[in-house]
Amino acid sequence: MKVLHKSKWADLLAVASFFALFLTFGTASADALQKEAQSLFKPIPAKAPAIKGNPATPEKVELGKMLFFEPRISKSGFISCNSCHNVGMGGVDYQPTSTGHGWKQGPRNAPTVLNSVFNVAQFWDGRAKDLAEQAKGPVQAGVEMNNTPANVVITLKSMPEYVDLFKKSFPGEKDPVTFDNMAKAIEVFEATLITPDSKFDQYLKGNTKALTKVESEGLKLFIDNGCAGCHSGVNVGGDDYYTMGVVERPADSIMKGDKGRFAVTNAKADEFSFKSPTLRNIELTGPYFHSGSVYSLKEAISIMNVAQLGSKLSTTDIEKVEAFLKTLTGKQPKVVYPILPAPTDLTLKPALD
Amino acid sequence: MKVLHKSKWADLLAVASFFALFLTFGTASADALQKEAQSLFKPIPAKAPAIKGNPATPEKVELGKMLFFEPRISKSGFISCNSCHNVGMGGVDYQPTSTGHGWKQGPRNAPTVLNSVFNVAQFWDGRAKDLAEQAKGPVQAGVEMNNTPANVVITLKSMPEYVDLFKKSFPGEKDPVTFDNMAKAIEVFEATLITPDSKFDQYLKGNTKALTKVESEGLKLFIDNGCAGCHSGVNVGGDDYYTMGVVERPADSIMKGDKGRFAVTNAKADEFSFKSPTLRNIELTGPYFHSGSVYSLKEAISIMNVAQLGSKLSTTDIEKVEAFLKTLTGKQPKVVYPILPAPTDLTLKPALD
Numbered sequence: 001m002k003v004l005h006k007s008k009w010a011d012l013l014a015v016a017s018f019f020a021l022f023l024t025f026g027t028a029s030a031d032a033l034q035k036e037a038q039s040l041f042k043p044i045p046a047k048a049p050a051i052k053g054n055p056a057t058p059e060k061v062e063l064g065k066m067l068f069f070e071p072r073i074s075k076s077g078f079i080s081c082n083s084c085h086n087v088g089m090g091g092v093d094y095q096p097t098s099t100g101h102g103w104k105q106g107p108r109n110a111p112t113v114l115n116s117v118f119n120v121a122q123f124w125d126g127r128a129k130d131l132a133e134q135a136k137g138p139v140q141a142g143v144e145m146n147n148t149p150a151n152v153v154i155t156l157k158s159m160p161e162y163v164d165l166f167k168k169s170f171p172g173e174k175d176p177v178t179f180d181n182m183a184k185a186i187e188v189f190e191a192t193l194i195t196p197d198s199k200f201d202q203y204l205k206g207n208t209k210a211l212t213k214v215e216s217e218g219l220k221l222f223i224d225n226g227c228a229g230c231h232s233g234v235n236v237g238g239d240d241y242y243t244m245g246v247v248e249r250p251a252d253s254i255m256k257g258d259k260g261r262f263a264v265t266n267a268k269a270d271e272f273s274f275k276s277p278t279l280r281n282i283e284l285t286g287p288y289f290h291s292g293s294v295y296s297l298k299e300a301i302s303i304m305n306v307a308q309l310g311s312k313l314s315t316t317d318i319e320k321v322e323a324f325l326k327t328l329t330g331k332q333p334k335v336v337y338p339i340l341p342a343p344t345d346l347t348l349k350p351a352l353d
Numbered sequence: 354m355k356v357l358h359k360s361k362w363a364d365l366l367a368v369a370s371f372f373a374l375f376l377t378f379g380t381a382s383a384d385a386l387q388k389e390a391q392s393l394f395k396p397i398p399a400k401a402p403a404i405k406g407n408p409a410t411p412e413k414v415e416l417g418k419m420l421f422f423e424p425r426i427s428k429s430g431f432i433s434c435n436s437c438h439n440v441g442m443g444g445v446d447y448q449p450t451s452t453g454h455g456w457k458q459g460p461r462n463a464p465t466v467l468n469s470v471f472n473v474a475q476f477w478d479g480r481a482k483d484l485a486e487q488a489k490g491p492v493q494a495g496v497e498m499n500n501t502p503a504n505v506v507i508t509l510k511s512m513p514e515y516v517d518l519f520k521k522s523f524p525g526e527k528d529p530v531t532f533d534n535m536a537k538a539i540e541v542f543e544a545t546l547i548t549p550d551s552k553f554d555q556y557l558k559g560n561t562k563a564l565t566k567v568e569s570e571g572l573k574l575f576i577d578n579g580c581a582g583c584h585s586g587v588n589v590g591g592d593d594y595y596t597m598g599v600v601e602r603p604a605d606s607i608m609k610g611d612k613g614r615f616a617v618t619n620a621k622a623d624e625f626s627f628k629s630p631t632l633r634n635i636e637l638t639g640p641y642f643h644s645g646s647v648y649s650l651k652e653a654i655s656i657m658n659v660a661q662l663g664s665k666l667s668t669t670d671i672e673k674v675e676a677f678l679k680t681l682t683g684k685q686p687k688v689v690y691p692i693l694p695a696p697t698d699l700t701l702k703p704a705l706d
Contacts, residue, residue, distance in 0.1 A: 069441055071439070071442075071446070071447070072447060076452060077446070077447045077448060078436070078446065078448065078452045083431070083436075086424070086693075087690050088422055088690050088691050088692050088693045089424075089693050090695075093424070093430070093431065094424070094425060094430045094696065094703060095430060095431065095703050096703075099429060099431045099703075099705065102456055103455055103456035103705065105705070283695045284695050286696065287702075295696075295698070295702060296698055329695075332692040334689060334690075335689070335690040336687060336688070336689055336690070337440050337441050337687075337688040337689070337690055338441050339441050339685045340439075340441045340442050342443075342636045342637050342682075343447065343639065343648075345648070345649055349640075349648060350447060350448050350449075352452065352456065352458070
């Protein structure tokens with residue numbers, strides 16, 4: 001396996017020894033594949049994980065949900081978090097890169113909000129350490145919501161129902177309606193957007209029958225070929241940064257001149273390095289790559305195989321890997337649409353310019 | 354009362370006689386006000402009304418909900434019905450006129466979808482006879498979703514889950530995935546978006562204590578001043594067309610040169626005539642008028658009073674009418690966000706141009 005990031009070498013050697021063992025004995029039983037999978041991946045838990053330093057309460061989760069769906073935190077009054085991280089569409093927006101303020105397009109494909117709480121950091125380049133920090137980005141980005149923290153606070157403070165909910169969500173704080181607390185509330189809501197009980201998770205939990213023959217063959221290819229080198233853990237990805245194009249850099253149409261994490265660290269080694277995206281719910285989250293330039297999952301598998309692993313899977317193998325990846329679709333979150341507060345005369349009006 | 358449309362004269366004369374009776378005897382008890390209100394208005398029913406020729410089934414309502422939230426029926430893949438008729442924001446979008454494809458602005462303020470099933474017809478000029486006909490408009494409008502029926506059908510047919518749901522929703526039809534059936538499904542879902550149990554409806558149903566003193570004084574002013582001449586029935590409006598500015602045409606900034614229903618009928622009498630909007634949930638549905646040019650409810654009341662009735666309410670009276678209007682906020686619909694189908698390679702890609 002030709003893989004991809006120094007911090008991973010120990011793991012990879014372990015995996016390699018494991019396979020060497022198989023080769024020695026010449027068998028790889030279904031049971032062994034399951035054990036191997038259990039050592040590489042973890043199921044999505046049934047409940048939202050706790051956030052360090054930001055305890056969830058029912059009030060805070062509800063407030064976070066309202067803010068997630070609140071278009072009035074955008075300058076135009078037209079764009080909410082859910083516009084691009086649509087909870088009914090795998091947590092994404094089906095756009096190559098998101099449409100934002102002024103009909104502008106963002107620089108990178110919107111990553112899914114689903115299970116994002118399990119990522120090592122947020123954004124393709126990991127520039128936000130957690131979901132609270134992430135939430136503050138799009139609200140201010142010129143090509144997204146194009147708003148200012150000050151104006152967000154004016155708008156939120158203009159509606160008594162929000163003031164009351166911030167008080168309840170951040171008890172003991174003198175001035176709870178802040179931009180930071182907005183982000184913290186959104187974070188605890190987003191932590192609830194997890195998708196347990198996929199077929200693959202049932203398999204990981206011990207149900208050997210959860211995958212069909214083709215799906216488990218796809219899983220085996222996924223592991224044997226080295227895909228799991230970058231896509232492992234609870235999110236089947238999302239846990240570290242890897243060079244895009246270790247073996248062969250994908251076409252410019254896919255890269256879009258984006259140097260990824262280099263912009264954050266300025267380290268030569270991070271040029272063209274990106275956080276590996278989660279493959280959870282991957283059938284729902286196209287188009288793929290940071291550029292969002294590929295809509296076909298099969299094509300994405302094929303491109304990654306050449307770019308990262310230097311192998312060329314047959315069409316049948318690609319179909320098997322795709323079949324496996326579709327077992328990563330979990331139970332989608334049940335979200336009751338929040339009823340947002342009535343505006344007042346102090347609520348800022350939409351500005352489209 | 355100087356009101357406004359010939360078809361209403363009979364009703365108005367009845368109302369006038371009623372008041373004459375009061376004047377004769379010099380008393381207007383709380384009980385009489387309630388009876389008067391009961392003769393002019395009807396409460397929102399607890400359940401969605403049946404649509405003639407378009408029976409609701411659970412499958413069809415669910416399909417309609419999915420389509421209502423489906424941005425992929427827009428050319429950009431970014432705009433859904435809910436973008437402008439936000440079920441969490443009183444069924445509207447807080448924009449003077451809606452933002453659509455290419456960041457263009459529509460010509461008129463988005464009317465609320467809530468309780469719209471009770472309107473005599475749809476759009477400000479009533480050019481759609483029902484919600485199914487209405488639903489086909491924005492999907493095709495260049496400044497809204499900018500799509501074509503043919504492309505909508507291609508996209509819907511590309512997703513097996515939709516094909517299956519259309520089959521179940523329109524049993525016995527040979528080719529159920531059609532643009533017309535999309536609209537019919539949306540119609541039955543929209544019929545569920547009703548807001549019963551407002552304070553005013555509790556009052557109409559017999560609870561004399563449901564309104565405070567100020568609110569019932571506001572109701573009395575609303576009736577006595579003639580507001581109920583155009584805003585009566587179950588929707589407190591929405592039942593007929595009336596000239597905007599019978600007494601005095603509002604400023605150009607409010608009219609925006611819009612001749613309303615004249616564009617539909619070409620009848621001189623319909624110049625500057627519009628469907629009276631429902632006042633249900635009015636505190637949630639600003640900005641007001643077909644132009645969406647006024648955000649303050651108090652200001653809207655004041656403008657209408659001068660334009661339609663030629664009277665000039667005192668600030669205190671306007672506050673009373675506003676207090677009454679806020680009792681029209683009903684129980685907002687509980688909508689579980691639909692999980693939309695995974696796209697396939699045949700699903701049309703977003704086109705932003």
